[in-house]
Amino acid sequence: MNSRDNDRQRFFTRRAALLAGGQLGLLTALVGRMYYLQVVESERYHMLAEENRINMRLLPPSRGRILDRFGVPVAVNQQNYRVLIKSENTPDVSAVLDRLAMIIPIDADEKARILKEIRRKKKFVPVTVREFLEWEDVARLEVNAPDLPGVTIDVGERRYYPNGIAAAHVLGYVGAPRREDLTGDPLLELPGFRIGRSGVERAFDKPLRGKAGASQLEVNAVGRVIRELDRQNGDAGRDVVLTMDLALQRSAMRHLGDESGSVVVMDVETGGLIVQASTPSFDPNAFTEGLSNSQWRALADNERAPLRNKAIAGEYAPGSTFKMIVALAALEEGVITADTSFFCPGYLELGDGKFHCWRRHGHGHVDLARSIAESCDVYYYEIARKVGIDKIAKMATRFGLGTDLALDVPGERSGLVPTKAWKRAVIGSPWVVGETLVAGIGQGFVLTTPLQLAIMTARMVNGGKEVLPHLARDVVQRGELAERAPVEPKSIGVNPRHLDVMMKAMAEVMEDPRGTAHAARIKVPGFSMAGKTGTAQVRRISLRERDGGVIKNQDLPWKFRDHALFVGYGPIEKPRYAISVVVEHGGGGASVAAPIARDVMTETLERDPARLAPGADVAGLHGPARQGT
């Protein structure tokens, strides 16, 4: 019995010891595993834990404002009131939405969208019911808050253009980023984030945008925010200051009225654009909220092209405003002098063709100054034929016509200055002399933009300096705003005496009683301006029609009426501003465009910063004028 018991005990001890050893081994394995997880792999798991816990939330920066040259805001940020609904605080979402619909209209589609979004999102994530609420609606919602559990109002920012329609083409508009705009910057993917789509908003989008801030939030396993761990406030976007004068811009828009056309006013020394108006316009605020399809179609299909910035993208035959270029080409080539005269019988015969002057019975003996003042066509047929198209084109190019002027907002077109080589290459046939004659009066192939006409005038009156246009005081360099370097523009290399002849002739256009725009001269004492009218034909006048009497513009369909043009400068003694006016299918340059130019120029001179606020720091005002004050 005892020995058997001892056997049993020995057996037990042996096997129990093995079992205990096994247990010890397994516990040691656990410790080893712990060491691996907590020491060897600790770094990795620590990162994973932080990733779990910390949620980065972007804080969108305030978009920079856009100001006019006097600091008047033209693009600002407005508070955007949004109604949000959180389902965790709402016992019956559908019923609350119905009650909400009695205060702000919510149609069935919208309601379905909201309910779908609520189902998809976690119950503590607010869903946007409506954006861009009016203040009255906000007030009514606040009053009814007890009946609307889970409904909150939140304030964001939206772009607002206080005088949107007046400067829509300059400012452009903002819109949600499209797929191709996404660069991987998470800011762009924030709901409700807007980027510049056109105009200054687009060209200066980077500095306007600013830098996003970030908030580090601690969240729990279901994503609810527990607390904010860290916050870095971003940088608001930089304000962009324009050379534009909002008051003048609005006035120019008013003077254009219902016409479709454009007005450009430019500082001839700096190239800064004071006015850049284009009609008809549109409301850029509508783009912030997103256009409906029908709104978009209405804008896009309008024959007067409200979306096109006609000041920089409208291409027109310059008509008689081109005559200074032809005259300067002739003067520089020595074909004529300031005293050369021609006889105008009302037409010029070339081979079988007969080229008419706008005045049926001719101007008689015409010298250079009179040819500008009274816009004699025959004079220009004569000199254009003598100079030749390529010399004319060379002169036009020096004045910026047919070239890209590198404006600081996108959308500029370059127009067309034809040469013999161009015609051979593009049209495929040789140049004929008749075409030179037609080009001599700014018709035919020649196309210019209002911006180019303003630059042409500016270079003519600023002593022949190659100024370039710009809309903003500063420039964008590597995504940042930088001060515009004040470079002295180089000369276009035209004899100043010849330029002086042109300026004097342009003064006579308005001052001389026989001048084409005499009726539109400035009568306000102390102010003066000079200019040149132009009327660009958009159709061909047949021989038969000419015999029977040219049909009056008013009797033609709008599309076939002449374009009315005017270029000018002021004041006469010391030119500071250049202006160009184009009224599409408006009729005569003298009767339609010149009065608009006069009104805008008068106000421009009245609002000259040197007069208004001597010594003030006004955008686009550099050089001589500033020293003079």
Next chain:
Amino acid sequence: MASFGDAQPTIRQKLLRLNWELVLLIVLTASIGFAMLYSAANGNFDPWASRQISRFSVGLAMMLVVALIDIRFWLRASYPIYGLCLALLAAVEIMGSIGMGAQRWLDLGFFQLQPSEVMKIAVILALARYFHGFDVDEAGRLRNLWIPVLIVVAPIALVLRQPDLGTAMVVAMVGGSMFWLGGARLWQFGVVAAGVAAAVPVAWQFLHAYQKQRIFTFLNPENDPLGSGYHILQSKIALGSGGMFGKGFLEGTQSHLNFLPEKQTDFIFTMLAEEFGLIGGVGLIALYGLLIAYGIFIAFRCRSQFARLLAMGLSVNFFLYVFINIAMVMGILPVVGVPLPLISYGGTAMLTVLIGFGLIMSCWLHRDMHINRRGGLA
């Protein structure tokens, strides 16, 4: 030799001889549990820590009572207790099949009893009782082994039907250990191992979809980080991010932000290791090691085969709880739902473990007692 058996020690003597250092270790371990439950409730005694403390107090009292009861009583009561537990388990199974789903407990009003937990102790008692009656070479005979096999297989069959794979495995392993200690031959273990290996593909067919999923997930948790792999992955993240010294008491981000599931029950070790790091985790494992070693030490000191087998079996049982739970939260074993003894929130497990230690202490108090094969004094 029989000098001791004649003089029955009084309760007072027994209390004096009780291994209080073991009681102290148990209280210490349980206190760590209270602290973790306090942390799991984000620094509140409610709802877990306070209830756990009161349960532990009741359990501790029960442990002492069990310890003081004569070991021979336990020997004689072994089969009745086993029978009662089997009946309870069957009752749960029947009630469950009536339509309450996978319900694993009986509602006793003040307490929800999980018969499958108590069953582990009953199996150990019954097997210790059985093998107590045989010599080593007799015990190893096949004709003497079919009854203990039945003792183990019957509860496993019931538990598997619930289905509770974890408990079934623990019962099987505890039973196996008892066979190993009681005298089963090595070749018999070889045959069983081969049989199990052959049966795995067949058994696979009977597993529930969620059980299969758990095994797949265990094999590759990163495959499905937001679905079934979530628990294991988050647990590993919590452990790993705890590092050497932990994030500090109440500072565990994974557990307090609810990334860690079941942090008050099955995953409480993870929480401890997140807040107290490798030092805390290894410390607790060492504490468990001491408790297990103490049980084994007592088993070696017992003169009766019943007490030896009982003390050793209970130690193995306790070890299995510890090992399976910790291995599970560290991703070594599949998630099977085994609590961390003395620490996880839960009534039955706590009670079972304390009763187990009560029995181990009874073995200690009656270690020198010679018990004949019928259950009387030798």
